[in-house]
Amino acid sequence: MSTLLTHIAISDGTIKRSSLEVLSYLRQQADTHGHDAEAVIIDAAASDFVEQVRQYGASKIYTVEDPVFKNHINTPLLKALALVMDKADPYLFAFASTEGTKDILGALAANQDAAVLSDVSAFELTGDGIKATRPVMAAKILSENEARGDKILISVRSGSYEANPKGADGEVVNIDFSIDENEIQATLREIIGASGDKVDLSEAETIVAAGRGTRDEEGQRLVTELASVLNASIGASRALTEAGILDPSLQIGQTGKVVSPRLYIAVGISGAIQHVAGMASSKVIVAINKDPEAPIFDIADYGIVGDLYKVLPPFIEELKNIKR
Ligand SMILES: Cc1cc2nc3c(=O)[nH]c(=O)nc-3n(C[C@H](O)[C@H](O)[C@H](O)COP(=O)(O)OP(=O)(O)OC[C@H]3O[C@@H](n4cnc5c(N)ncnc54)[C@H](O)[C@@H]3O)c2cc1C
Known part of the structure; x- marks a missing residue:
C-alpha cells in the first residue's frame, strides 16, 4: 500500500476548488488500487481548513502552520513540502495546477529527485507509475506521457475532475516548522491585485x-x-x-x-x-x-x-x- 498525497492550495482564505477536485480523484484512485489518499495543508492558518478537507475523504491530513505562509514565498514553501514528503513518503504527490504550483514544482522535483508531470488534464495509476494526458501547443495536441519511479509529482488542470465530498475520519498530523529569516533571500514587497473581477x-x-x-x-x-x-x-x-x-x-x-x-x-x-x-x-x-x-x-x-x-x-x- 502506498500513499497518494494531495497539496491543498489556499488562496484569499479559501481552499481552491481545483485542489478538492484533485483530492477527490486521488481518493477514487486510492480506493481502486488499495492505496491511502492523504492531504497536506501549508498555510498561516492551516488548521482552519482541516474540517473541510476531511469532508473530501483524506485518511490523513498533514498541517504545516507558520505565519511565513501568509503569502506565497518559494523558499519556505519548498522547505515545508520537502519536510512533508520526508514524513508522508508519498508515491504520488499531486497539486492543482495553479500559478503557485508552476513556481515551485520544478524545484521540488529537483530537491526530491522525483519525476514530474505538469499541467495534465487526466491521469491514472499504472502498475509501475503514472500515465497522463497533457494538452500542449496551445491545446492543439494532447500528448500521452508516462512517469515511472518511486516519487512522482503531478499538477492537474482545474476542472479535470469533479470535487465529490465523502466523509472520513482523517487523522490530523501537525508538522513542526521553523525557518531562519536569513534563509529567505527573496523579499515580497507588494501584491498587486487584479483591478477586474475578484473571482479567480x-x-x-x-x-x-x-x-x-x-x-x-x-x-x-x-x-x-x-x-x-x-x-x-x-x-x-x-x-x-x-x-x-x-x-x-x-x-x-x-x-x-x-x-x-x-x-x-x-x-x-x-x-x-x-x-x-x-x-x-x-x-x-x-x-x-x-x-x-x-x-x-x-x-x-x-x-x-x-x-x-x-x-x-x-x-x-x-x-x-x-x-x-
Ligand atoms: C501569440 C498570440 C497569443 C494570443 N493569445 C490570445 C489569448 O490568450 N486569448 C485570446 O482571446 N486571443 C489571443 N490571441 C489573439 C487571437 O488570435 C484572436 O485575435 C482573438 O482571440 C480574437 O478575439 P475575438 O474573437 O474577440 O475577435 P474577432 O476574432 O474579431 O471575433 C469577433 C467575433 O464577433 C462576432 N461578432 C461581431 N459582431 C457581432 C454581433 N453584433 N453579434 C454577434 N457576433 C458578432 C464576429 O462574427 C466575430 O466572429 C493571441 C494571438 C497571438 C498571435
Whole structure:
C-alpha cells in the first residue's frame, strides 16, 4: 500500500476548488488500487481548513502552520513540502495546477529527485507509475506521457475532475516548522491585485466571455447583465483586453488564463486557436455569434447564430423568468 498525497492550495482564505477536485480523484484512485489518499495543508492558518478537507475523504491530513505562509514565498514553501514528503513518503504527490504550483514544482522535483508531470488534464495509476494526458501547443495536441519511479509529482488542470465530498475520519498530523529569516533571500514587497473581477477565473463555475463583437457600451452592458443573472464571472478575448475595454487579468487563452468551468458562454468571440487553448476543456460551451462560419461553433455544444444585440435581451429576460 502506498500513499497518494494531495497539496491543498489556499488562496484569499479559501481552499481552491481545483485542489478538492484533485483530492477527490486521488481518493477514487486510492480506493481502486488499495492505496491511502492523504492531504497536506501549508498555510498561516492551516488548521482552519482541516474540517473541510476531511469532508473530501483524506485518511490523513498533514498541517504545516507558520505565519511565513501568509503569502506565497518559494523558499519556505519548498522547505515545508520537502519536510512533508520526508514524513508522508508519498508515491504520488499531486497539486492543482495553479500559478503557485508552476513556481515551485520544478524545484521540488529537483530537491526530491522525483519525476514530474505538469499541467495534465487526466491521469491514472499504472502498475509501475503514472500515465497522463497533457494538452500542449496551445491545446492543439494532447500528448500521452508516462512517469515511472518511486516519487512522482503531478499538477492537474482545474476542472479535470469533479470535487465529490465523502466523509472520513482523517487523522490530523501537525508538522513542526521553523525557518531562519536569513534563509529567505527573496523579499515580497507588494501584491498587486487584479483591478477586474475578484473571482479567480480558473476556479469559476460559470463564465460569460466577451469578444470583439461586444466592444461598445451596450455590448458590455449586456454581457455584464447576463453574467449577473447567471452569477457568472466575466472573461474576455484578447481583442477586448488589448483594446483596454476589459482588464488583462480577465483574458482567457494561450497568453491568458486556462479555464474549465461547467458553463462557458462565448459572446461575440470568433474562436481563434489562441482563445480556444484557454477554454476548450469547459464542460458545456455556448456560442453566440452572427457569423455561422465562426470557428467557435466547431467546439460549441450549443450555438446561437445571430446578432448579440438582438439575441441577448430576450435570452436574459428568459433567464430572469426561470429564476423568478
Ligand atoms: C501569440 C498570440 C497569443 C494570443 N493569445 C490570445 C489569448 O490568450 N486569448 C485570446 O482571446 N486571443 C489571443 N490571441 C489573439 C487571437 O488570435 C484572436 O485575435 C482573438 O482571440 C480574437 O478575439 P475575438 O474573437 O474577440 O475577435 P474577432 O476574432 O474579431 O471575433 C469577433 C467575433 O464577433 C462576432 N461578432 C461581431 N459582431 C457581432 C454581433 N453584433 N453579434 C454577434 N457576433 C458578432 C464576429 O462574427 C466575430 O466572429 C493571441 C494571438 C497571438 C498571435
